[in-house]
Amino acid sequence: MNRKVVVTGLGAITPIGNTVNEFWDNLIKGKNGITYNDRMDVSNFQVKIAGLVKNFDPLKYIDKKHIRKMDRFVQYGLSSVSQAIEDSKLDLGKIDSFRVGVFTGSGIGGIETFEEQVKTFLEKGNDKVSPYFVPKMIVNILSGWIGIIYNIRGPNLTYVSACSSSLHALGEAYLAVKSGIVDVAIVCGSEAPIVPTAIAGFENMGALSKNNDPNSASRPFDLNRDGFVISEGAGSIILEEKEYAEKRGANIYAEIVGYAHTCDAYHITAPEPEAKSIIYAIKKAIENIDIDEIDYINAHGTSTPYNDKTETFAIKSVLGQKAYKVNISSIKSMIGHTLGAAGVIESIATILACKNGIIPPTINYFTRDPECDLNYTPNQAVKREVRVAVKNSFGFGGHNVVISFRKV
Numbered sequence: 001m002n003r004k005v006v007v008t009g010l011g012a013i014t015p016i017g018n019t020v021n022e023f024w025d026n027l028i029k030g031k032n033g034i035t036y037n038d039r040m041d042v043s044n045f046q047v048k049i050a051g052l053v054k055n056f057d058p059l060k061y062i063d064k065k066h067i068r069k070m071d072r073f074v075q076y077g078l079s080s081v082s083q084a085i086e087d088s089k090l091d092l093g094k095i096d097s098f099r100v101g102v103f104t105g106s107g108i109g110g111i112e113t114f115e116e117q118v119k120t121f122l123e124k125g126n127d128k129v130s131p132y133f134v135p136k137m138i139v140n141i142l143s144g145w146i147g148i149i150y151n152i153r154g155p156n157l158t159y160v161s162a163c164s165s166s167l168h169a170l171g172e173a174y175l176a177v178k179s180g181i182v183d184v185a186i187v188c189g190s191e192a193p194i195v196p197t198a199i200a201g202f203e204n205m206g207a208l209s210k211n212n213d214p215n216s217a218s219r220p221f222d223l224n225r226d227g228f229v230i231s232e233g234a235g236s237i238i239l240e241e242k243e244y245a246e247k248r249g250a251n252i253y254a255e256i257v258g259y260a261h262t263c264d265a266y267h268i269t270a271p272e273p274e275a276k277s278i279i280y281a282i283k284k285a286i287e288n289i290d291i292d293e294i295d296y297i298n299a300h301g302t303s304t305p306y307n308d309k310t311e312t313f314a315i316k317s318v319l320g321q322k323a324y325k326v327n328i329s330s331i332k333s334m335i336g337h338t339l340g341a342a343g344v345i346e347s348i349a350t351i352l353a354c355k356n357g358i359i360p361p362t363i364n365y366f367t368r369d370p371e372c373d374l375n376y377t378p379n380q381a382v383k384r385e386v387r388v389a390v391k392n393s394f395g396f397g398g399h400n401v402v403i404s405f406r407k408v
Contacts, residue, residue, distance in 0.1 A: 002178065003177065003178050003179075003180060003241045003242065003243075004178075004241070004242035004243075004255060005174050005177045005178050005239055005240070005241065005242065005255065005256045006239070006240055006241075006242045006245050006250075006252045006253070006254065006255045006256070006408065007237055007238065007239060007252065007253040007254050007255075007256070007351055007405075008087075008088045008090075008238050008239070008240050008245050008250040008251060008252055008253065009084040009085060009086075009087040009088025009089075009090065009236075009237070009238030010083070010084055010087055010235075010236070010237060010238075010253065010348050010351070010352075011079070011080035011081060011082065011083030011084035011085075011086075011087065011234075011235065011236040011237075012080055012083070012233070012234070012235050012236075012345060012348055013053055013056060013076045013079050013080050013233050013234045013235075014033065014053065014233040014234075014235070014335055014338075014345060015033030015034070015035075015051040015052055015053055015054065015231055015232070015233060015334075015335045015336065016031050016032075016033035016334060016335055018053070018054075018055065018056055018079075019083065020083065020087070020348065020352075023348070023349075024348075024349070024352050024356075026334070027331060027334060027349055027360040027381075028358050028360055028361075028381040029381075030334065030360075030361050030363045030379060030380065030381065031334060032214065032215055032334055032363060032364075033051050033052075033231075033334055033335045033336065034049055034050070034051050034214040034215075034217060034218055034229050034231075034334075034335075034336055035049065035050070035051075035052055035054075035214050036048060036049055036214065037049055037050040037052065037194065038052075039052060039194045040194065040195065040196055040199075041196075042199075045196075045199060045200070045203060046203055046210060047199060047203050047208045047209070047210070047212070047230075048212045049212055049213075049214050049217055049229060050194050050199075050229065050230050050231060050232075050336065051218075051229055051230070051231025051232065051233070051335050051336030051337075051338070052194060052231075052232065053076065053232055053233055056075075056076070056079075058070075058075040058078075058079060060079070061078060061079040061082040061083075062075060062078055062079065062082075066145075066149075068132070069132050069135065069136060070136060070145070071109070071110035071112055071113040071136045071137065071141075071192065072110075072112050072192035072232075073106060073108075073109060073110055073111075073112075073142065073190045073191055073192035073232075073234070074110070074136070074141060074142050074145055074190070076190045076191075076192060076232070076233060076234035076341075077104065077106075077142045077145075077146075077188045077189075077190030077234045077236070078142070078145060078146065078149065079234065080188060080190070080234040080235055080236040081146055081150075081186060081188050081236045083236065084186070084188075084236035084237060084238050085150070085186070085238065087238070087251075088238040088240075088250065088251075089250065089251075090184065090238065090250075092150050092151070092152070093151075095183070095184060097151055097152055097153040097154065098153050098154050099154060099182050099183045099184065100152045100153075100154045100182055100183070100184045100185070100186065101152075101154040101155040101156070101157075101173060101176050101177075101181065101182040101184070101185045101186070102143045102146045102147055102152055102154070102155070102156045102157070102185075102186050102188075103143070103155070103157055103158075103159070103169040103170070103172055103173035103176070103185055103186070103187045103188075104140075104142045104143040104146070104157070104158045104159070104166070104169055104187070104188045104189065104190070105158065105159040105160070105161075105165030105166030105167070105168055105169035105170075105188075105189045105340050105341070105343065105344065106139050106142065106158070106160065106165055106166070106189065106190055106191055106340040106341065107160065107161075107162045107163060107165050107191060107193075107339040107340030107341075107395070108139075108191060108193050108198065108339065108340065109137060109138060109139030109140075109141070109142075109160075110136050110137035110138065110139070110141070110192075111137075111192070111193055111195055111197070111198055112192055112195050113132075113133065113136040113137045114137050115195050115196065115197050117129050117130055117133045117137075139158055139160055140158035142158070142188060142190055143156050143157065143158045143188075144156065146186060146188065150186075152186070154181075154182050155176060155181060155182060157169075157172065159172065160340070161340075161395050161397065161399040161401075162339070162340065162395030162396040162397055162399060163300070163302075163337070163339050163340060163342055163343075163393060163394065163395040163396065163399075164261070164340075164343060164393045164394060164395035164399040164400065164401045165189065165339075165340035165341075165343065165395065166187070166188070166189020166190075166235070166340055166341055166342065166343040166344040166345075166393075167189075167342075167343025167344065167347065167391065167393035167401040167403060168261060168343070168399070168401050169187050169188070169189060169343070169344070170187045170189075170237060170239075170256075170343060170344055170347060170403060171259040171260075171261060171401060171403055173185035173186075173187045173239050174239060174256045174259050174403070175259065177239050177240065177241050180241075183240065183241050183244045184238065184239070184240050184241075184244070185238070185239040185240075186236065186238060187236060187237045187238075187239060187344060188234060188235070188236040188237075188344065189234065189235050189236075189338075189340060189341035189342070189343055189344035189345060190233075190234035190235075190340075190341050191232055191233065191234070191338050191339045191340045191341040191342075192232045193230060193232060193339055194230065194231075194232050198230070199230060202230060205269070206227070207227055207228060207269070207304065208227045208228060208229065208230060209225075209226050209227035209228060209229055209303065210226055210227065211226060215364070216364050216366070217229050217303075217364075218303050218332055218333050218334075218336055218337075218364060219303055219333060219364035219365060219366065220299065220301035220302065220303040220308055220330035220332055220333050220362055220364075220365075220376070221299075221301060221303075221308045221312070221330065221362060221365065221369060221372040221374075221376045222303075222364065222365050222366055222367055222369065223367040223368060223369040223372075224366070224367055225303040225304065225305060225308060225369075226303075226305070227303065227304055228302045228303050228304055228332065228336065228337040229303070229332075229336035229337060230336060230337060230339070231332075231335055231336030231337050231338045231339075232338060232341075233335065233338045233341055233345055234341055234344075234345070235341060235344035235345035235346075235347070235348050236344065237344055237347060237348065237351075239256070242255065252408050253351050253352070253354070253355050253408075254351045254354045254355060254389075254405045254406060254407060254408055255405065255406045255408050256403060256404070256405055256406075257288065257289060257388070257404050257405065257406045258284070258285040258286055258287065258288060258289060258402075258403065258404035259285055259401075259402070259403050259404075260280075260281045260282075260283075260284030260285040260401075260402050261281060261399070261400060261401045261402070262277040262278070262280050262281040262400045263277060263397075263398045263399060263400070264276075264277045264278075264398030264399075264400065265277070265398060266398055267398065268396060268397060268398075269396050270306055271306055271307055271310040271311075271394065271398075272310075272398065273306075273310065275310050275311075275313050275314040275317065277398065277400050278310065278311070278314040278392075278394065278400050279314050279317050279318055281400045281401065281402045282314060282315070282318045282390070282392070282402050283318055284402075285390065285402035285403060285404050286318075286388075286390065286402075286404050289388055289404060289406075291319055291322050292322065293387040293388045293406075294319070294322070294326055294387075294388045294389070294390060294404075295326060295327065295384060295385065295386045295387055295388065295389065296326065296327050296328070296329075296350070296353050296354075296359055296384070296386045296388075296389040296390070297315060297326055297327075297328045297389070297390045297391075297392065298328075298329065298330075298331070298346050298347070298349060298350040298353070298389060298390070298391045298392070299311055299315075299328050299329065299330045299376075299392055300330070300342075300392045300393050300394045301328075301329070301330025301332055301333070301362065301376075302330075302332060302337055303330070303332060303333070303337075307394065308369075308372055309369070309371040309372055311392060311394070312371065312372045312373070312374055313371075315328070315374065316374070323374055324374060324375065325375075326374070326375065327359040327375055327377045327382060327384060328362075328374055328375060328376050328377065329359060329360055329361055329362045329376060329377040330362050330376070331345075331346055331349050331360055331362075332346075333361075333362045333363045333364050333365070334360075334363055342393060343391070343393040343401065346391060346393070347391050347403065347405075350389045350390075350391045350405055351389075351405055353386050353389055354386045354387075354388075354389050354405055354406070354407040355407070357383060357384060357385050357386060358381050358382070358383055358384075359377050359381060359382040359383075359384055359386070360377070360381055361377045361378065361379050361380050361381050361382070362376040362377055362378055362379070363379055364379075365378035365379055385407075386407060387406065387407050388404060388405065388406050388407070389404070389405045390402060390403070390404045390405075391403045391404075391405070
């Protein structure tokens with residue numbers, strides 16, 4: 001089967017907005033969501049900033065009796081799923097529950113619960129460890145909760161590939177709909193890593209920016225970039241087979257027209273310098289697309305020295321001179337790096353760029369890097385028709401994922 005797959009619902013919980021509309025409005029305004037990290041005591045940390053979700057109330061979306069059984073990453077994820085289902089206007093009660101799939105991605109899962117319960121174990125003993133420890137912590141529990149709450153009995157899968165996790169989930173959901181395994185797919189990426197152990201780990205490996213100015217620390221493709229800013233949040237996307245969506249009169253945001261994933265087979269954290277696997281993934285994700293139609297690339301753009309120049313090199317290697325005519329941007333400049341949730345959250349921005357004809361900017365772009373010489377849509381959003389947009393995500397372990405979207 002070779003069915004067309006479309007996007008019919010969106011949901012978002014992010015450092016610049018807890019709804020899709022708020023998130024998008026702030027993106028195109030170039031709003032910075034990075035702030036001082038008041039979630040924890042940072043006095044002994046070099047890094048004192050983060051992308052924090054603000055004014056979040058899970059009771060808007062989740063039954064109170066369930067909340068104490070859920071890690072923060074599950075609460076974020078379920079809240080974004082609730083938004084996306086409402087946005088899609090799907091009546092799940094009238095759909096064969098075996099024809100709906102759930103596909104989630106998270107790099108770390110319930111690390112807040114893990115840290116809390118290990119501390120309890122060490123300080124108070126094994127009998128004080130919560131009986132909810134394991135089902136709050138495990139990465140797949142978000143997809144499990146979605147199935148439980150919405151009575152979905154179809155494929156229910158979780159993808160863990162570091163910062164590529166949720167884009168893998170989106171790509172595999174696309175294949176499930178395209179091949180006829182399901183008619184509807186609920187896709188969610190969620191992460192809540194703002195805890196001491198996670199920050200210590202990233203800080204000690206030198207991955208985080210040492211710049212504690214929230215207004216300049218996350219600066220993808222800028223010459224003076226020095227690391228990413230850790231962040232949190234969730235995004236959800238509803239996929240449907242196109243005819244199925246059209247028959248019920250769904251609002252269609254965009255169509256997915258390509259997906260590919262590869263492995264660098266090179267290093268546990270660093271990208272392969274010649275970007276051979278990234279280049280291959282981009283080529284495969286756009287192989288059925290006229291490259292002259294590509295108007296926008298939502299970059300992985302982490303603000304790390306090696307990622308940004310490697311991604312730039314890969315884009316130029318695939319598109320040639322066309323690379324200089326494409327708008328590129330990294331919304332990590334505004335929201336920081338949401339790790340495993342990044343693929344879906346950033347895909348929402350990519351989809352809305354197609355839908356609305358506006359390219360969100362790369363803010364904090366001050367100094368040109370000779371090795372990063374493309375149009376990164378610096379500091380201001382740009383109005384432009386986006387016929388086809390490409391989304392890149394790359395993760396530790398050498399995981400590369402690319403998805404392409406077409407305007408409808």
